[in-house]
């Protein structure tokens with residue numbers, strides 16, 4: 001290892017001296033020729049290969065994606081190893097900063113037993129032209145050095161490894177966005193729906209999501225398999241998309257789960273408001289505009305639109321008669337402003353055009369009433385996984401107790417467990433009842449408050465169940481009486497007498 005260092009050090013020093021000599025003593029017009037010969041000589045003598053990755057490349061000098069990926073990869077590695085570091089503000093956040101290798105700093109790393117050297121460098125353009133950009137004449141680049149006997153390994157595996165790692169780190173460090181579509185009326189009166197976005201900073205995570213542990217692990221596994229399934233989806237010839245249907249009563253954590261999914265996957269969220277989409281064409285445009293690595297959400301799909309596809313269209317004559325009536329005319333105008341997205345339009349978008357969009361996307365529908373949905377919408381293949389979010393169980397309560405009160409065990413947990421088995425209370429209500437409301441509240445008082453609310457809810461539910469049972473009994477008695485009356489009437493008719 002030591003000898004490798006000294007050979008490399010000698011070569012690096014020789015190269016630097018050669019460059020300095022050329023720079024200082026060789027006339028400008030033959031400098032480029034001199035450099036060519038120096039490079040040839042170095043290549044001939046040196047057992048090392050150097051690869052340069054410039055910051056800007058191409059004819060239009062765009063920032064190279066390769067350089068950015070390497071920079072991110074090295075930021076992760078260099079902040080522990082390099083001794084000369086540079087602090088720069090992170091792109092998306094005001095309070096964060098990134099530590100990276102300073103110019104002319106070097107780090108080494110070992111890949112599959114092979115040692116490589118990374119050096120960050122910068123050259124200054126000597127032209128004295130005035131530039132609008134303060135450091136546009138600075139050209140930064142990374143140099144990767146390795147022994148020529150490892151050429152194949154580095155070219156075939158190492159560089160790909162650095163790029164993949166760099167890209168995935170960049171993705172994890174980026175600021176997630178929440179997109180929503182809203183309606184704009186253009187000059188010609190044409191209604192157009194457009195995406196606008198804000199920073200997505202929802203704190204929900206799977207660890208803080210209160211639900212059955214096994215069901216939660218299953219969902220996490222499913223998401224993980226999907227995210228790592230690029231090759232698999234390609235192999236089976238299926239678009240890299242997955243559909244989830246989240247259903248359950250209000251306040252059971254459907255929206256919270258979507259936020260947890262986004263944070264887990266590092267995906268942006270597109271919250272699609274169907275009522276703000278004029279027609280199927282606009283829907284298609286909106287879906288095509290979504291980017292890869294995103295979750296497209298349609299909340300409360302049952303109330304979003306009349307998605308049964310049986311929209312009643314008035315006949316021409318009826319329409320023109322309505323137009324004479326001022327009240328009906330306004331109604332008609334309002335109807336024209338209504339969304340005309342149909343179930344078949346939505347299904348076509350999901351199956352067809354948008355499936356052809358490159359990249360990974362997840363689509364999530366939520367509903368409070370599973371049985372209200374058209375079976376076509378939720379058939380397998382369209383909605384790959386149906387997830388029920390239900391009333392709070394004991395396991396879910398324990399997660400909430402940890403989140404809200406920071407406790408894993410308490411004597412009162414047993415009482416809560418007993419009550420939850422017999423009472424339907426949503427996680428949202430459990431959380432609300434357990435939350436400390438004043439300075440004097442502690443774990444015990446909060447749990448007692450929850451127990452009190454659970455007892456009240458239990459009584460109410462028992463009362464309701466009793467009433468319902470009575471009503472059903474009454475109904476049954478009425479039906480029986482009606483049936484026997486009908487039977488008696490029939491007998492009178494047939495036999496002409498009553499028993």
Ligand SMILES: Nc1ncnc2c1ncn2[C@@H]1O[C@H](COP(=O)(O)OP(=O)(O)OP(=O)(O)O)[C@@H](O)[C@H]1O
Pocket residue numbers: 208209210211248249250251252253254255256257368389426427428429431
């Ligand atoms: N399973 C859960 N785990 C953790 N917190 C939850 C859970 N369910 C509900 N909550 C809490 O209750 C609030 C409301 O939940 P959320 O909005 O996710 O319910 P929802 O199922 O989407 O309801 P809706 O059907 O009305 O849209 C959340 O802000 C969260 O704090």
Ligand SMILES: [Mg+2]
Pocket residue numbers: 254255256299366
């Ligand atoms: Mg919701």
